[in-house]
Amino acid sequence: MSTVVRLIKLSCEQTEDEATDEIYINWNGERLAEREINTGETVIIEEYRPIAGEALVDLQEYDWPDDDDFLERIIIQESEADQGEKYQTINGDGAS
Numbered sequence: 001m002s003t004v005v006r007l008i009k010l011s012c013e014q015t016e017d018e019a020t021d022e023i024y025i026n027w028n029g030e031r032l033a034e035r036e037i038n039t040g041e042t043v044i045i046e047e048y049r050p051i052a053g054e055a056l057v058d059l060q061e062y063d064w065p066d067d068d069d070f071l072e073r074i075i076i077q078e079s080e081a082d083q084g085e086k087y088q089t090i091n092g093d094g095a096s
């Protein structure tokens with residue numbers, strides 16, 4: 001039986017940029033869910049991806065001409081299936 005992860009939503013307590021953050025997620029290196037988000041906002045992600053073993057999920061913030069900011073990586077384990085919705089707090093601040 002294969003397992004599917006549902007990425008539901010993302011809330012922002014504090015943007016990394018001065019104003020709006022342009023965030024996206026790298027799911028095992030696959031770029032998805034590009035969203036603009038402001039402090040206090042929640043954006044819907046609604047992406048489904050199959051998982052085998054574990055998945056590396058990186059939250060990135062787009063900048064130009066500077067390099068994008070890497071905010072934090074979370075690792076999702078296939079063995080976490082059936083635990084219902086989980087909330088992960090990301091405090092990473094890759095400001096540059």
Ligand SMILES: [Ca+2]
Pocket residue numbers: 016017061062063069095096
């Ligand atoms: Ca930035």
Ligand SMILES: [Ca+2]
Pocket residue numbers: 017020021022061062063064
């Ligand atoms: Ca930015």
